[in-house]
Amino acid sequence: MQLALDVTMSNVQVVERSSSELDDIDALVRTYRPRLLRFVTFSIGDPDLAESITQDCFLKAYNGRDKFRGDCSVNTWLTSIALNLIRDQQRLQKFRFWRQARATAIDVSDAANFLASHESSAEARILAIERTEQVQAALANLSVNQRAIFLMRFAEDMDLSEIAATISMPINTVKTHLHRALKAVRAEVGR
Amino acid sequence: MNTMSSRQLTHLFHLSEDQIDDVLIGDLTAEPAAHLKQCAECQTRLEAAKAPMASFATVSMAWSERQSATAPITLAQAANSAGQRRANWVATVTAMLLVAVSIPLTMREKHTQVVASDTGVSTPAKPAAVQQASNNAEQAQVQPVAIVHHEHPAAQLAQDNEMLQAINRELDASVQSPSDNFGLMAVGGTAAHGRNAPVQTWD
Numbered sequence: 001m002q003l004a005l006d007v008t009m010s011n012v013q014v015v016e017r018s019s020s021e022l023d024d025i026d027a028l029v030r031t032y033r034p035r036l037l038r039f040v041t042f043s044i045g046d047p048d049l050a051e052s053i054t055q056d057c058f059l060k061a062y063n064g065r066d067k068f069r070g071d072c073s074v075n076t077w078l079t080s081i082a083l084n085l086i087r088d089q090q091r092l093q094k095f096r097f098w099r100q101a102r103a104t105a106i107d108v109s110d111a112a113n114f115l116a117s118h119e120s121s122a123e124a125r126i127l128a129i130e131r132t133e134q135v136q137a138a139l140a141n142l143s144v145n146q147r148a149i150f151l152m153r154f155a156e157d158m159d160l161s162e163i164a165a166t167i168s169m170p171i172n173t174v175k176t177h178l179h180r181a182l183k184a185v186r187a188e189v190g191r
Numbered sequence: 192m193n194t195m196s197s198r199q200l201t202h203l204f205h206l207s208e209d210q211i212d213d214v215l216i217g218d219l220t221a222e223p224a225a226h227l228k229q230c231a232e233c234q235t236r237l238e239a240a241k242a243p244m245a246s247f248a249t250v251s252m253a254w255s256e257r258q259s260a261t262a263p264i265t266l267a268q269a270a271n272s273a274g275q276r277r278a279n280w281v282a283t284v285t286a287m288l289l290v291a292v293s294i295p296l297t298m299r300e301k302h303t304q305v306v307a308s309d310t311g312v313s314t315p316a317k318p319a320a321v322q323q324a325s326n327n328a329e330q331a332q333v334q335p336v337a338i339v340h341h342e343h344p345a346a347q348l349a350q351d352n353e354m355l356q357a358i359n360r361e362l363d364a365s366v367q368s369p370s371d372n373f374g375l376m377a378v379g380g381t382a383a384h385g386r387n388a389p390v391q392t393w394d
């Protein structure tokens with residue numbers, strides 16, 4: 001009996017070890033956490049909740065790693081899991097929407113110190129912060145989905161079909177949301 | 192009389208704001224694209240329109256990297272214990288099948304003792320037959336989704352949704368499974384994280 005169980009255990013472990021970079025949770029977090037945290041934070045506008053959603057996302061990905069088919073990038077896969085978690089939170093109304101939380105909840109002003117100083121002058125960094133705050137102000141007037149789509153395009157650099165597949169929306173709807181977001185940005189920049 | 196083709200016409204007109212946005216979105220049609228290629232003015236307008244998004248991408252990433260560096264999460268630990276639970280669960284289901292075959296029914300009715308897990312959560316004792324039934328129900332829930340690649344985007348989406356739902360189900364099952372405790376019994380010999388738990392044996 002005990003022998004039979006031992007054999008079964010080692011078989012299970014062989015199956016468990018069979019996949020990819022997803023098996024190393026530390027490496028997974030190290031590689032993808034900043035991007036995923038950015039996506040969630042700027043989608044929902046609540047940095048604290050974003051931390052917890054990001055953590056849930058990695059756990060969910062790690063525990064469901066057998067289901068990853070490799071037909072999209074790991075980053076896209078993580079993004080789609082994060083989107084589902086954001087939607088769950090939306091349904092549960094667990095976060096205050098961006099407009100109620102103040103747009104200043106995500107303070108990027110001191111991020112200038114972390115931009116590579118050899119790549120840009122102090123003036124350029126100040127300009128970059130200013131532009132970023134204009135984009136943030138524009139995002140504040142969008143829906144969570146519109147922000148998520150904007151981030152997939154302009155932060156994650158995903159193309160239209162990839163975004164449409166990830167957020168389960170027709171490609172024309174994605175385009176409409178992106179046009180709306182860009183108009184909002186243009187309005188902020190033109191102020 | 193000199194008439195212009197529409198292609199020649201588009202070369203004369205600068206891009207509209209919507210067309211500039213089309214470029215940014217990755218959705219520019221051929222004719223405005225041809226204009227853009229040979230118009231320095233539109234190229235300058237495009238660069239100006241890109242700038243806020245480029246700055247946002249850079250600065251938000253700097254913000255997030257700093258955030259990630261200053262607020263480390265203890266994820267590996269959490270994942271390992273979840274993974275351990277999951278491994279236990281898989282082993283348990285398998286063990287249950289073996290047990291069901293090899294242990295006479297009269298033996299199972301004795302095993303109703305409460306066993307505490309390492310998470311400090313204990314579940315009410317159930318007759319082994321009941322636990323076995325719930326294990327079987329969970330096993331049915333987490334059947335792996337068949338991996339089929341679809342040409343059709345809608346079918347692909349449906350499959351993606353199914354995959355994500357399966358992930359949800361599997362995570363829920365691995366966290367909530369009462370077989371965590373049962374796992375301690377079935378894999379009893381090792382009792383790796385049994386600590387104070389009274390570990391039952393099957394003989």
Ligand SMILES: [Zn+2]
Pocket residue numbers: 204205206226230231232233234
């Ligand atoms: Zn032009």
